[in-house]
Amino acid sequence: MTEKQGQSPEKPSGRRINRKDFLKIGGAGLAGAALLGVAGCGGGGGSSGGSGQIIFSFGPDTSGSLKKLVDKFNKQNKGKYTVKYREMPADTGQYFDKVRTQFQAGGGDIDLIGGDVIWPAQFAANGWIADLSDRLSDSERSKFLEGPINSNTYQGKLYGIPWFTDAGMLYYRKDLLEKNGFKQPPKTWDELSQMSDKVQKAENLKYGFVFQGSQYEGGVVNGLEYINSYGGKVLDPKDESKVVIDSPESAKGLAQPRSFIQDQVAPLAVTNYTETESQTTFLNGDCVFCRNWPYMYALAADPKQSKIKTNQVGVAPLPAGSAGSVSGLGGWNFYINAASDSGKQDTAYEFVKFATAPEQQKFRALNGSFLPTLKELYKDKQILDAVPVIKLAGEALANTVPRPISPAYSDMSLKMAEEFNKEFKGDVSPQSAVKTLQKELQQIADQAS
Amino acid sequence: MTTVSREKKRGWFKEEFGNPERRTAYYMVLPALLIILIIAFYPVLSSVWLSFHQATLTQTGSFNGLENYTELFKNSDFLDGLFNTVVFTVVSVFLEFIIGLGIALAINRAFRGRGLVRAAVLVPWAFPTVISAAMWRLMFQDQVGVINTIANNLGIISEPILSDRTLLLIATILVDVWKTTPFMALLLLAGLQTIPGDIYEAARVDGANVIQRFFQITMPLLKPTILVAVLFRTMDSYRAFDLFWVMSNRQLESLSTFVYKGVRISQLQFAEGNAAAVFIFVTAFLLALFFIYGLGMQTSTED
Numbered sequence: 001m002t003e004k005q006g007q008s009p010e011k012p013s014g015r016r017i018n019r020k021d022f023l024k025i026g027g028a029g030l031a032g033a034a035l036l037g038v039a040g041c042g043g044g045g046g047s048s049g050g051s052g053q054i055i056f057s058f059g060p061d062t063s064g065s066l067k068k069l070v071d072k073f074n075k076q077n078k079g080k081y082t083v084k085y086r087e088m089p090a091d092t093g094q095y096f097d098k099v100r101t102q103f104q105a106g107g108g109d110i111d112l113i114g115g116d117v118i119w120p121a122q123f124a125a126n127g128w129i130a131d132l133s134d135r136l137s138d139s140e141r142s143k144f145l146e147g148p149i150n151s152n153t154y155q156g157k158l159y160g161i162p163w164f165t166d167a168g169m170l171y172y173r174k175d176l177l178e179k180n181g182f183k184q185p186p187k188t189w190d191e192l193s194q195m196s197d198k199v200q201k202a203e204n205l206k207y208g209f210v211f212q213g214s215q216y217e218g219g220v221v222n223g224l225e226y227i228n229s230y231g232g233k234v235l236d237p238k239d240e241s242k243v244v245i246d247s248p249e250s251a252k253g254l255a256q257p258r259s260f261i262q263d264q265v266a267p268l269a270v271t272n273y274t275e276t277e278s279q280t281t282f283l284n285g286d287c288v289f290c291r292n293w294p295y296m297y298a299l300a301a302d303p304k305q306s307k308i309k310t311n312q313v314g315v316a317p318l319p320a321g322s323a324g325s326v327s328g329l330g331g332w333n334f335y336i337n338a339a340s341d342s343g344k345q346d347t348a349y350e351f352v353k354f355a356t357a358p359e360q361q362k363f364r365a366l367n368g369s370f371l372p373t374l375k376e377l378y379k380d381k382q383i384l385d386a387v388p389v390i391k392l393a394g395e396a397l398a399n400t401v402p403r404p405i406s407p408a409y410s411d412m413s414l415k416m417a418e419e420f421n422k423e424f425k426g427d428v429s430p431q432s433a434v435k436t437l438q439k440e441l442q443q444i445a446d447q448a449s
Numbered sequence: 450m451t452t453v454s455r456e457k458k459r460g461w462f463k464e465e466f467g468n469p470e471r472r473t474a475y476y477m478v479l480p481a482l483l484i485i486l487i488i489a490f491y492p493v494l495s496s497v498w499l500s501f502h503q504a505t506l507t508q509t510g511s512f513n514g515l516e517n518y519t520e521l522f523k524n525s526d527f528l529d530g531l532f533n534t535v536v537f538t539v540v541s542v543f544l545e546f547i548i549g550l551g552i553a554l555a556i557n558r559a560f561r562g563r564g565l566v567r568a569a570v571l572v573p574w575a576f577p578t579v580i581s582a583a584m585w586r587l588m589f590q591d592q593v594g595v596i597n598t599i600a601n602n603l604g605i606i607s608e609p610i611l612s613d614r615t616l617l618l619i620a621t622i623l624v625d626v627w628k629t630t631p632f633m634a635l636l637l638l639a640g641l642q643t644i645p646g647d648i649y650e651a652a653r654v655d656g657a658n659v660i661q662r663f664f665q666i667t668m669p670l671l672k673p674t675i676l677v678a679v680l681f682r683t684m685d686s687y688r689a690f691d692l693f694w695v696m697s698n699r700q701l702e703s704l705s706t707f708v709y710k711g712v713r714i715s716q717l718q719f720a721e722g723n724a725a726a727v728f729i730f731v732t733a734f735l736l737a738l739f740f741i742y743g744l745g746m747q748t749s750t751e752d
Contacts, residue, residue, distance in 0.1 A: 097713055122716060206592075215700045269591035269609035272698060281592060411715045418526075421700065425612055447717050 052081040054340070054347045057099070058114035058332075059090045063368030073354050081347045083112075092116045092217075096410075103128040107339025112348040117151040117331050118217075118403055118413075120159040125407030125448070130336040133158045135349055147329045147400030148373050154405055155240070159335065161352050162373035164364065166330030168225055169389075169396045171282060171290045171297075174314035176203055185316035189229070189256050192289060192319045196265045199288045208265040210278045211291040213257065215421040218274055220413050221328035222291065223420035224403060227253035229321030232434075234404040234412075234441065241406075241445050246438035253321060254423050254430040261424060271424045283308060291318065293330060297389035298369055315392035317399060329400035331371070365390070371397065408448035415440045493730065500724040505717075517724035526710075527725060530702035533618055533693070537703070538686040541625040545682055546675075548626065549633030554667075556634070557641045567638075574631040582695035585624045586611070614701060621696050625686065633678055640674025641667070676746040680737060687733055704729050 061067055070085050088095045096119060102108025103126065113129070123129040136158060141149060148162030170192075172185050180199050186192035196208030212218040224234070232250030236242040260266040270278075275292060282290035283299060283306040290296070300306045300313045317325045334352045336345050354360060361372040365383050371390060377383055384391040406412060415437060423433040466472055500517055503510035521527050556567050573581065588596045591609040600606045610616045644667065652662050668675075690705035699706070704725065711722015740746045 093714065214698055216698065267591065267609070268612050272590075272609070272611040272700065274698070277590070277592065284592075286592070408716050411717050414710060414714060444717060 052077075052343075052347055053084060054081070054111040054344050054351070055084050055086055055109055056112040056114065056348070056351065057086045057088050057110045059088050059092075059095060061085070061087070063364075063370075065364050065367040065370075068367075069355060069360060069364070072360075073351055076354075077350070081350060083347075083351050086110065103337075103339075107337060111337050111340040111344045112351060113335040113337065114163060114332055115160070115335050117148065117329060117333060118409055120152050120333065120335060121154045121405045121407050121409055123335060124154040124157070124159045128338055129159050130338040130345055131157050131159060132161060132336065132349070136161065143375060144373050145375060145397060145400070147397075147402060148331055148333065151329055151331075151402035151405065152333055154407075160333035161356055163332050163334055163356060164361070164370035165373050165397065165400070166293050166371060167327040167396045167400045168221065168291055168318055168330075169294065169327060170316045170318050171292055172314045172316065173199070173285075173288050173308070173312055175312045176288055177314070179203075185314055186289075186319045189226075189319045189321055193260060193263060193265050196288050197263070200265075203288075205285075205287060207267050207281060207287040209260055209289040209291075210266060210270050210273060210281050210287050211257065212273055212275060212278055213266075213271040213421065213424045214274050215417045216274060217413060217417065219420055219424075220403065220416045221330070222257070223254065223416065223424075224401070225291075225318060225326055225328045226256045226321065228326040228401050229253060229318070229323055230256070231321070231323035234416075235406060235445075240404075241449050243438055243442040243445055245441060246434045249323070250434045251430040254420070254433055256321065257424055258426060258430060261426070268425070271421060294371060294389045295369070297392075315389055317396040325396075325399050327396045327400045329402045331373070406445060406448065408444045411444045411448075412441050415444070496723050497727050500720070500727045502720065504720045504723060510720075517720045518728070521721050521724050521728065524721060526702055527704075527707050527721070530704045530707040530725075533702055534687060534689070534704045536618065537622055537625070537689065538683060541622045541629075541686055542679060542682045544622070544626045545630045545633045546679060549630045549678075550637055552630065552634040553637035553641055557638055570631045570634060572631075573628050574635075576628065578628065578691045579695050581624065581628055582692050585620070585627075586696050586698070589620055611697070611700075617697050617701050621692055621701060624696060625689070625692060629682060629685070633682060636678040636681070637671065637674060640671045640678075643674075644670045673747050676740055676744055680740045680746065683736060683740075684733055687736070688729065 056070070058066065066085065070083050074082050088098060096116065099108075099110070099113060099115065099119075102110060103123070107128075115123075120129065124131075141158070144162050145165060147167075148165050149158070152158055152160035152162065170185060176199050177183075177185065177195065180195075180202050182195055182199075186195050192209060199205070200208040212222050227234070227245070227250045230249045230253035232245065232247055232253045234243065234245045236244045257266070261268055261270065273281075275296075278290050278292055279296050279299065281287050282292070282296070285308045294315075297310075297313065297315060300308060300310045318327055319325060334348075334355070336348045336352075340348065356373065358372075358374055358377060361370075361374055361377055362380060362383060364370040365372050365377065366386050369387050369389070372378070372383070378390065378394045378397070390397075403409065404412060419428070419433045419437050419440075422428045423430055428436070464471070466475070499509065501512060501514060503513045503516075552570060556563060556570065576584075588594050589610045591597050591611070594610075597610055600610070606616065608616075610620055648666055648670075649662060652666055657665065688705055689703055690709065693701050693703040693706050694709075708722050708726045708729065711718040711725060713722075715722065
């Protein structure tokens, strides 16, 4: 590699840079560009765009109804406000992670967040989302279902507006129950156990009852449903920093799913079931009962996904323990970024008002089966006819209980998921599970405050 | 350049930077070095520094010495993860090495269709780990899982594999063996092919039998390759995340899943998660040093 090779003989003027100089300049340029790039990453994130433009984040819009909603709002408010929809991961954990990272970095550019019901306490405790108590009057508040409103309340203040909701419910094989002489779905867990046993044997089914017992968020919801339906609680309702899970009621609650597994009403494999596995088992016609969310009802109508037909499927509120029937609350709310400037917060709330209005909630219920959060819509004939699961399970939606509202919920959830799963498997007794959790959760609560 | 040491030093400096071509070479690597400094060294040092502090997600907090580390060794999840990871690493690397060596010896011989066999052996390795983990999970599953059904019908096990932690760990090890043995075989095969055939011929003339030839010629000459392959695999298994996370659906802890939970999911275990990350880094580093100095692994082809 000599220098002469780099020079072209037909240009003797020498003005052409030789290869080495070129490399030198190129190298320096590259280094500069790289530095700029790094600096650029750190400095980015500032919002741009008009004063009335806000960014709204939510998971993928598979039904297409969200995009229509946003377009409608933008059209109505042309020249005043614009909402830009930013798609987030479908997995709630990943979505949470993303939003949290933005908040940690100083707020980010998302003004309005369509977020999971378990998020507000954590966001509120860190001062990341705005207090909406003054925006929603008491009379307006009373129009919403109680469970979702409670899930948005942290230390007496309202931090989110319920958008659509979800509740655990009991699916049963209507045809098989009738055939075996049962006119009604089970009212209590004990009844479920007996019915399941009888029908499973008579029909020679693989399983009786399936639920979600895996070590994950859904397992926590299932475990809490049992605990709550026997009167057990995780946190003291009067003092959210006090853990009260170590009670005979909680232990009795956790003993219920374990006895299903011991009595072979539920298979041991249910301890690694999530919604998908439970759904497959039920729709394959392999079991009598299944605890799942409302979404499963629509799947029964699809022959590609289901071997049973819709008219074979019944839906009821979850059976009761000694303290009544309790459904775990799911669903999504609107949260407003506290770091956004007040103009943007106002715009964001305009969109919240628009999206939670009866007309829009009805639209999303009819186009995507999203369960409304306004009480009045559960009497709307058009919705009840078009989305039968709402009619069938209206009662379950009225009995929802949110998961513990604590700024350290994600840590508590990890512990509960682990301990509930061990208890379902029979590795620990219900009594020792609630004892362990009492200690661990209290530690977490203390650390968080 | 042979007189005094200072002269020598200056000579070295002159040689490195006086030569315009060498200087250009340094300019060329400078951007890369800078980027490595910024994106690799800084985060590593920063997390080591953080691991000695009462750090939370949002702020660094006060210095608390080794408290994060002592807390770490009291945490049952971490100890679970450490135990699982060590068992997983030792057993899977051992099995992969034995089976991989067998395969390498087999496909090192000339036979019809050797090219095809060599390519076919690599198939499991070509799958992304997440996908093979999800696939195997389905096969171990109780409703549609072929392995679970067969094992139940044969009466080997009566319970669902995925519901038992010990069975789950065994299953995870087997999946890793299935997946990465080809990689091991490939590395060892490359080593085998560098051994000249005439050495074997000479040995045969001297009357060495198969076993003698294997232990006296193949193994010593293959040692450098074996060390590289085993080190690679040990490091990989030690840091395993995806296989544990997906195969067990989060029910089986490994060191890396513990770190992930600590720094990404939890609100409170940030400091501990960070300390665990440093722990993995340091122990993996020591492991590599042990391979290089303790077992005499060659790190370069010079001299």
